[in-house]
Amino acid sequence: MKQIYTSFHEVVKDVTDGSTLMVGGFGLVGIPENLILALRDSGVKHLTVISNNCGVDDWGLGLLLQNKQIDKMIGSYVGENKEFEHQVLSGELEVELVPQGTLAERIRAGGAGIPAFYTPAGVGTPIAEGIEVRTFNNKEYLLQTALKADYSLVRAAVGDTQGNLIYNKTAQNFNPIIAAAGNVTIAEVERLVEPGDLHPAQIHTPGIYVQRLIDGKQEKRIEKLTLTQLA
Amino acid sequence: MKQIYTSFHEVVKDVTDGSTLMVGGFGLVGIPENLILALRDSGVKHLTVISNNCGVDDWGLGLLLQNKQIDKMIGSYVGENKEFEHQVLSGELEVELVPQGTLAERIRAGGAGIPAFYTPAGVGTPIAEGIEVRTFNNKEYLLQTALKADYSLVRAAVGDTQGNLIYNKTAQNFNPIIAAAGNVTIAEVERLVEPGDLHPAQIHTPGIYVQRLIDGKQEKRIEKLTLTQLA
């Protein structure tokens, strides 16, 4: 039922200029490394990218920035990237900053058929400009609308050929909600298995949300290695 | 950190007349059987109950109906219960019928700090009476508000003493969202285990949502036994 690919080049080939992409991950954890590399190589341009962060200068979404493939970025924290700053200041890159919980909920809403919802985050702050404020039970909330994508790129630890996915530890993060919010969802998995190999109650992303699968080895760069020293 | 009870009588003792309860389950599957029995025995009255269904005449929430402990019921389908019909017609019982997906989302919103959201379910139907209609992208939606409860009663297959819960198969249903929407959440578990016995990535309800735990044997009545006959 699902399209199983073996070439990263092929699996992103139909992503056209001007597409809106959602990309899973928090920092460099849980990012679809190989799909991003394939997009860099494809040279697709004028992308709108929805992702919590924007990689670092030489890895993750930072690669697409370097290559000037992104026109607009929607995220919550983009501070680890000098090229990002440069392109914003020069006006090449448009940025929409969204509180992280609002970003997560807007993406979930996109996948769940909820067009809009109210949330307290951002009331009385610059991000409330131009946004409807409404009071429920004497507290103010902002109206926020759903986010959807033409393509959603996610990474899972294990996936079966029916599209069911399981994520590893905090590499889950935005991946399950992004998987549900894409018109076409492409899952890069570290290990591809047969249906029945995953326990039905342990699946984080049911297969219905995934259209394409491909397995690929992960580099898994560590942004900030912090250790407890053996005494 | 959690209060572990051994008496079902004790664990529901502080539920007072007039409380709002959410009760997990779909049909008779995943209902907190022993907590309901304890509420029947406690004789607490004038309850508002939020639950997808209302049990059958002699089991589940039907027991509280029989005992005239429920003043108001919020659910999506209440058809398996003659006493229910009788009390509605006699005006003893108030009913609010909510589309099942709207009910699930209102409960999720209650636990998630979302005061209200828009959904297409019910547009142009009797349930839209008195409800705000709003258009997003040329489609009409209804505004729906969050539901919360004084007490949430859920049932899980396994729980650890930190409150982490795992549900069995379709006994999950409304239980995880109800667990998150109660001011006090009481989990009846079939098996109580130690922290570390559950895999952190397989937990359906993180312990933060659960205040009290108690283990109890389940009867698990089957409403409609349907079999494949051996040829």
Next chain:
Amino acid sequence: MIKQKQFDKTLIRERIAKRAEQEIVSGSYVNLGIGMPTMVANYIQTGKEVVLQSENGLLGIGRFPYEQEVDPDLINAGKETVTAITGASYFSSAESFAMIRGGHIDLAILGGMEVSEKGDLANWMIPGKMIKGMGGAMDLVHGAKKIVVIMDHVNKQGEAKILKSCTLPLTGKNVVNRIITDRAVIDVEDKGLVLVEVAEGFSIEEIMESTEAALHVSESIQIGTY
């Protein structure tokens, strides 16, 4: 009326269910409503890959269990004991309706009391009778990519159920894509209702007569297809 008597109720339901099965495309995700729609599963042709969703939190409904397989915690939305297929997944009711509302289900086959020529559906309450509730129907009609309603063409009194406007309270407005009855297959299009198939033993005229709503006859209409 005479022709309807030729079939007993079971045979009529079987005829409708078998025709409805043809709506299911291999590789799709389908939700079958409670009652007659559930029967459609019995007729799914071998070789078709179909994943059935159950709104109580199961993607991948299997057959009914053998006696020794019964798990009281594993039911479908009709509360019947079932099994799960290989590759199934379980989830909460919130996730289940996120899946439905979010447009991820390809097809929902639902029962109907009345359908209007605008595609309005009434299938959940009869004023004056006890109201049991709408369950998941109001979410399904807005969520699934295609909504097929299956029902008898006329009611017990022989009156049309496909109407200019529904007389019963609605489940959803302008939501039905196709109606399949024991007599005909009718599509809901922008211009109105279009008769696309007539069942064996009926004529176009008989369908017109037993339908209150105006019917366009498709240029490619097929007669006696089922």
Next chain:
Amino acid sequence: MIKQKQFDKTLIRERIAKRAEQEIVSGSYVNLGIGMPTMVANYIQTGKEVVLQSENGLLGIGRFPYEQEVDPDLINAGKETVTAITGASYFSSAESFAMIRGGHIDLAILGGMEVSEKGDLANWMIPGKMIKGMGGAMDLVHGAKKIVVIMDHVNKQGEAKILKSCTLPLTGKNVVNRIITDRAVIDVEDKGLVLVEVAEGFSIEEIMESTEAALHVSESIQIGTY
């Protein structure tokens, strides 16, 4: 100014973090912001049962890993490699912020640039400087049951950071419950700011002078508590 010089920066941060640790009640769920708040974890007294939440989807942050334990897929919200405690759970970002926004976190300890006498907090952007983003701060200030802001009492120029009104763009309006600085503990109450503790080496007058906002002095004020 003289007194501040007596401490080096590390010692000041340690003093604040240790005092902030006293805010943590045993048996509670706590979110520690990035930077100085994260340091608070180092001072949690033995015997206190505390579960630390990380908004990237972890309930139960443990210590930093030994070298052989490092898992690149296991980080905290500051992107540092961590471990998970026994009884931890992992979940999605949507679930994580449902947990935060839904009021399930007992306490959040956050850094601050400015706090106003109404409890407004500014801690995410300085106009004219590169805007990195607010991350989860705007959700945390509305979600956690208690918000404690920890920061230096004055900025590098010696100017007050506790103001009548914030000059920087806000993170949240009327959200702070308590401010802990290197010099004092101040509560935000309906009547305004209330000075409840003064750190060792400072007088009430010195706190007043280095605070722009009006300060009520608590009847039960304690001097030299930390």
